[in-house]
Amino acid sequence: MTVRNIASTLRRENRILIVLVLVAAGFAGLRTLAQTLPAGLPAAPAGGINAAKLPDTNGVHLGMTPDEAQAVMKGLYPGNELKIYHAGSVTGQTWVSKLMGAAADTCNNQCDNEMQVYFSMLPSPVQVISISRQLIMAPGKEPTLDTTVASLRQKYGKEAVSNGGVMAWVYDEQGQPINPQGPSNWSPAQCAGRQLGFKPGEEGAPTPAMVVSDALGPTPLAQQLPGLIRDLCNHNVYVQVQLMLTSIQGTPVVHAINMSLSENSLGVRDAVVNQQYFDAQAAAKQQQQLKNAQQQKAPTL
Amino acid sequence: MQRMVSFDSGKMPTTDTLKAALIQKYGANFTAYPDAFTLQWAFDEEGKALPPPNKPVSCQGILSQQGYPGTSEVPGGPFAPYHPQILDSYLGIPPASPPQQQQQQLVTIMRGRCSFILVTAQIAATSEGTGAQMTVTISELPEDLRDAFAADAYIRQAANAQSNQQLNNAQQQAAPKF
Numbered sequence: 296m297t298v299r300n301i302a303s304t305l306r307r308e309n310r311i312l313i314v315l316v317l318v319a320a321g322f323a324g325l326r327t328l329a330q331t332l333p334a335g336l337p338a339a340p341a342g343g344i345n346a347a348k349l350p351d352t353n354g355v356h357l358g359m360t361p362d363e364a365q366a367v368m369k370g371l372y373p374g375n376e377l378k379i380y381h382a383g384s385v386t387g388q389t390w391v392s393k394l395m396g397a398a399a400d401t402c403n404n405q406c407d408n409e410m411q412v413y414f415s416m417l418p419s420p421v422q423v424i425s426i427s428r429q430l431i432m433a434p435g436k437e438p439t440l441d442t443t444v445a446s447l448r449q450k451y452g453k454e455a456v457s458n459g460g461v462m463a464w465v466y467d468e469q470g471q472p473i474n475p476q477g478p479s480n481w482s483p484a485q486c487a488g489r490q491l492g493f494k495p496g497e498e499g500a501p502t503p504a505m506v507v508s509d510a511l512g513p514t515p516l517a518q519q520l521p522g523l524i525r526d527l528c529n530h531n532v533y534v535q536v537q538l539m540l541t542s543i544q545g546t547p548v549v550h551a552i553n554m555s556l557s558e559n560s561l562g563v564r565d566a567v568v569n570q571q572y573f574d575a576q577a578a579a580k581q582q583q584q585l586k587n588a589q590q591q592k593a594p595t596l
Numbered sequence: 597m598q599r600m601v602s603f604d605s606g607k608m609p610t611t612d613t614l615k616a617a618l619i620q621k622y623g624a625n626f627t628a629y630p631d632a633f634t635l636q637w638a639f640d641e642e643g644k645a646l647p648p649p650n651k652p653v654s655c656q657g658i659l660s661q662q663g664y665p666g667t668s669e670v671p672g673g674p675f676a677p678y679h680p681q682i683l684d685s686y687l688g689i690p691p692a693s694p695p696q697q698q699q700q701q702l703v704t705i706m707r708g709r710c711s712f713i714l715v716t717a718q719i720a721a722t723s724e725g726t727g728a729q730m731t732v733t734i735s736e737l738p739e740d741l742r743d744a745f746a747a748d749a750y751i752r753q754a755a756n757a758q759s760n761q762q763l764n765n766a767q768q769q770a771a772p773k774f
Contacts, residue, residue: 353773430772435762438769446771536774544759548766554774 335524336567337531337560340468344422348470350451350534350556352428355412357532357558359423361391364412371410372396382416382496382507385576390414390421392496406433407551413490416510418572419565425490425557432550440540440547451534456484460540463487466532468560477527486528487535488555492566508577510569520567529563532556600731608726611719618717618732629653633721639713641738646712655710658735659687659744684755686748691755710737 332338346358354367368377380393391414398408413425432438438446447462448454455474456463463484467473475483492510511519523529539551603609611633619626622637627648629636636653638646649655684691689701713736720729 432772435765436769437766438771439766442767442769443771447774450774543763543766546763546766549771552772 332564333520333524333567335520336564337468337529339561339564344468344558344561345470346422349468349532349558350464350466350470352426352554352556353410355410355423355426357423357426357556358561361394361414361421364394364414364423365391368394368396368410368412372398378498380496380498381500382494384417385506385508386418388417390417392416392494395498402433405431406436407431413493415492415562415565416494416507416569419569422561422565423558424493424562424565425488426555427488428552428554430552430554437541437548437550440538440549443538443549443552447536456482458482458484460538462536462538464534466534468532468558470532473531475527475531481527483528483533484535486531486559487533487557489528489533489557489559489562491523491529491559491562492569493562509573510566516567516570516574523563523567529559531560532558598731598733600729602729603727605728608722608728610725611721611727612725614719614727614730622715622717627651627653633719633727635717635719637715638710639715641713641736643713649710649712649714653714653716654708655714655735655737656708658737658740659705683751686744686751689748691752709741712737 344358346356346360346363349357351357353371355364355371359367365377365379371377376396376398378395378397379391380395381389382392383389393414394410394412396410396412400406407429408431409429411427412423413427414421415424444462451464452472454462455465455472461484463482463486465473465475465483465486494507494510496507533556535555537553538549539553540547541550542548615635618635622635623645625645625648626635626637627650628634629651636649638649640646687702687705689698689705691698693701713734716733716735718731719727720731722728
């Protein structure tokens with residue numbers, strides 16, 4: 296082995312060692328940071344999230360793991376009706392970032408049945424943080440408004456807000472219905488469907504092109520935190536249903552339905568913790584680079 | 597129905613010959629208005645000649661086929677099924693409009709409707725006293741009115757039946773699984 300080869304091997308081993316140190320430091324840092332979640336952000340419930348207690352649509356619950364959500368979605372959207380998206384982190388780990396289901400056309404493009412499931416990202420546990428669903432009824436299959444509202448109330452309970460075809464429900468992270476109050480210009484109906492910290496990834500198998508290195512974008516976390524804490528929508532769990540109506544002989548019937556469900560407390564918590572992790576990782580990397588530089592000898596002059 | 601006959605130059609009959617032929621065919625009880633070459637006859641629905649129509653003869657055109665239901669003009673071609681047109685009223689009175697507005701539209705439709713079969717003949721006369729072209733139009737105006745109202749009633753009835761069925765379907769339809 297030549298001197299050059301030995302040097303090259305050592306450099307490669309050094310790089311591997313540095314990455315391992317960074318990953319270890321990062322996850323260790325994450326644990327520490329998770330314990331020091333900034334005050335004002337919604338605290339995780341004691342005992343963690345129980346997806347079974349959180350609201351669902353069509354069996355997909357907020358808080359579910361990718362495996363759990365995929366199992367339900369595969370039943371709803373078999374074969375190629377389901378598309379799976381992945382994202383990856385700088386550590387080489389990948390996660391399911393999104394599931395998109397679109398039912399095959401059975402009504403000559405006159406109806407629609409689609410559902411999107413959004414996941415939180417690594418290094419936090421990957422869980423469903425948001426679900427969207429769109430239904431357009433086939434002609435002659437429109438239920439009445441009364442039937443639909445009754446069915447929604449049976450599923451989600453009495454709504455916190457009902458206004459112009461929009462119904463909204465609010466729950467705590469234990470799945471208990473609540474009715475939070477805010478300023479007069481705030482409504483819980485504005486809150487469902489948030490995907491804080493979500494990264495879309497790409498359809499199909501994970502590739503290096505999907506590497507994610509932040510959770511909340513380039514603005515420093517310290518600048519974003521006050522707004523994240525202040526935003527009432529970043530607290531609690533929301534369900535919103537928008538009913539698009541037509542009328543038959545004066546009887547309102549439901550032509551289309553848009554639904555959004557989101558676990559905003561979990562979303563903001565994970566987004567902040569993940570951003571802290573990425574910040575720590577970047578700082579550690581910078582520190583290591585500085586240390587390397589300081590240990591570097593000047594070339595022979 | 598309408599028939600139009602054009603004559604080649606050199607083969608044009610005189611306007612008098614054409615008029616005489618028309619009188620022989622449709623009778624002497626005609627009104628010439630607004631000129632001597634526009635002749636109009638009235639018949640009852642059993643084909644019996646009626647007294648000449650009053651001047652000015654101002655019968656409204658036919659109601660039937662307005663909107664050409666189910667057809668649309670294909671550019672450069674004949675009328676052919678294209679995008680079927682769904683009519684909610686044969687008479688052009690939207691069923692959803694307020695009753696008072698519907699009544700007003702009905703009065704407008706009925707104004708100037710003649711209750712007899714009208715035959716109109718028009719001769720395009722030349723300065724030499726010959727006829728270059730003759731157009732004969734025969735309109736069964738009372739039948740047209742009856743048919744149009746019957747068609748309108750049919751469309752409304754069909755629309756109501758369809759609407760009842762849709763409402764019935766909607767009332768029996770379960771909400772999707774949430």
